[in-house]
Amino acid sequence: MRDLEKTLRDAVHDLADDAPHAFDLAGAARTQGRRIRRRRHAAAGAFALVLLSGVTVPYAWLRQMPQTPVVQPAPVEPSPTVTAGRSATQLPNFSIKEPYRLPGDAVVTMITIPSTVIVDGAETSGPNTYLSLDRGAAGYRKLPFDRSLAAMSPDSDVLAVSPDGERFAAEASRNQIVVLDARGRRLDTLNVDAYSRVGGDPVWSPDGSRLLIPTEDGFAVYETSTRKLREFQDPGIEPRCSDLCSFSWLPNGREFAVPREDLNEPRGEDIPDRIESVAVYSADTGARVRIIPMKGVPVGNQAWLPDGGSVLIREEQGIRVVDAVTGVPRGKLMAGPKAIYLSDGRILGYGSSFAQLYAADGTLLEEFRMPAQFAAEMTVEVARN
């Protein structure tokens, strides 16, 4: 005599036994995986130029430019090149001795210099170099967060910087986030099931009083004043978060937005996930407070207009202003990959090669060429001064 559970167990094993034989799974996964990496890389660092007509100029994949000499350059895949669409004003050279100001009273707050070399066709990564704005000293300092100090995980490349540039959060090991000061001292160790290994990175609140940490089961909020970590459960966040799963704080510092993938759209590894909305959560209660329909991911904390009226989102072709309540587009498509609202309501788009000043409706006002010292693979962070 058999019971249902016994029969079920046999049936499940029968199904598993009928699985096809693995054939070159590694090779196929590699090809697909490299595509994913290129896409993430491009989204994070490439600078898509959008002409006033709305036509997208092809963008370049970032090339590896090593901090140390390339031993043997590997052939790179053919890639289109960035074309400056119109005459761009050259910005002055960067110096670590003074804050580097950008048009619209913005300032470069952080420069990340990767050291990736290609040896025999394989990428080899070394520790990043971080230059952070020291507002007190009115210059830049090199952060002592290399792997030799074991402050960061050997596999970590995530470093969240507080708005005042005095606190940093990094993944020290799996399920452990460390809070550091600029001298590399640990201020706190947070044992939390962080989600960063699959996409979401920690992000500081606009006033630097809180650190938001996406987790496997939802999110956690660390309060600097009390050094308490509160964890909130919402297992629905992770499966619906997109490839470009980045959380951003709203200007009020009490709520944050999480992108939600459109489940009705076809999905493929060679195309970006489509976004249907962002969910807004309360960092005070952990509750989801509203959903805003929009077709892109907010491009960071400073993507939100301080009065909360509109937000800059990254769409497939560039960055667009949308109404922060209804999600309705309010302006033209702009270049990326990053953008912030300036204090006067204009918008600054920027990457490591170009910066562009836009009116509030996305009309291009002026274009600038970043200093040649900012090589294309560097990551530049900018904030309102």
Next chain:
Amino acid sequence: MKQSLEDEFTAFVAERGQALLRIAHALTGDRESAQDLVQGALAKAYARWPRIHSDAEAYVRKIIYNDRASAWRRSARRNEVFVADVPDRAAERHHDQDVTDRLAVRDALLSLPARQRAVLVLRYLEDRSVDETAEALGCRPGTVASQASRALAKLRDMVGDRMTSVGGAR
């Protein structure tokens, strides 16, 4: 990626690829879908290999289960109206009763929502505890228990009256 990590990825796939395909086939019931599911999960793992290699299998399994659940949600409407085509026992009289029962359960299993099926695969193929199943699916243990209970109840509804004995079902 460092050559040593490349080699590690290759070795991982060689060692665990077939086991992952077994899980994927139990989830999908379809060879092509199973291959796509595993390949997609391995691709994501490769893209982040330097960061996840120390816990690669858990990472890949989690993606497999979550991607399957996502795929199901996208076609939820279709799946919701799908009714298992349970084999007519009268037509299977020449088979051993156990085989008939297993076929009936297998077909019924494939008609369950992906989340419920995932719970059953984790519990009955991988012999995972409720807590482990919850961790793999990113939900609470209570959710696993309720999903398992609902899934078994559905199976019982679909095939119970066709089986010679369901007395032990629980």
